[in-house]
Amino acid sequence: MITAETVAVAFAMFSAIPVPQPTWNEKNMRYVLCAFPLVGVVCAAAYGLWAAVCGYWPVPEWLQAAGYCLLPVFLTGGIHLDGYADTCDALASYADAAKKQEILKDPHCGAFALIRVCSYFVAYFALCASLTMDRRTLxxxxxxxxxxxxxxxWAVAALPIAKHTGLVHTFATAADRTTVRRILAVLALLLCAALVMVGGVAGGAMVAAALVTLWRYRHVAQTQFGGISGDLAGWFLQKTEIWMLAALVVCRIVEAGV
Known part of the structure; x- marks a missing residue:
């Protein structure tokens, strides 16, 4: 029962998929971060399903790319994209850490957030349109x-938190941080190995992109915000997603050229 509640809390928080809404408590929050990657499993399954639909019906290539671009947003409800937009606004301010935190809390969408989100979707769409969605790519x-x-x-359980309020603080303080760090570190290592095994050089490039983005996330959070927050976590996830996609596309172009 506790395992089912933990998974339900993770999906209720990090996705738009309808699930039962258990009351959050110490037991079902302890390992909810370990259930977070299961949302990624659902995104992967949705990509596979969309690829099957596109293989069965003559879906135009641009519409196929739009589906791959939008599916992660629909499944997550845009929660990570919201953090990406807020963080882009804060970074564009070039203000001190306290002012950046104020911008993160501002519910209004600034000009830089709009510009960066539009640019993000154009780039994501173009990258998806550049790929042949075969089994290896999927x-x-x-x-x-x-x-x-x-x-x-892992970052939520391992890195300093910027403030003593907010969802990241709630999840970090409720978690068994030592155990969560270890579980997610092992999982991440296994996933990196799986990417290299499945994708070869392209998979290795995706791993490198993810790890460089993690390093950048830690540096930006500590030097410009005083620690991580929910918005920064969303910014990191969206940046990691598009940079891994870009790494895959570049490797495919190089392979085709060779």
């Missing part, structure tokens, strides 16, 4: 969805 992308969430959950 496997790489699917593992990537799980890996980015494993790294995000």
């Amino acid at each position: 496997a790489c992308l699917g593992v990537g969805f799980v890996l980015e969430r494993a790294l995000s959950g």
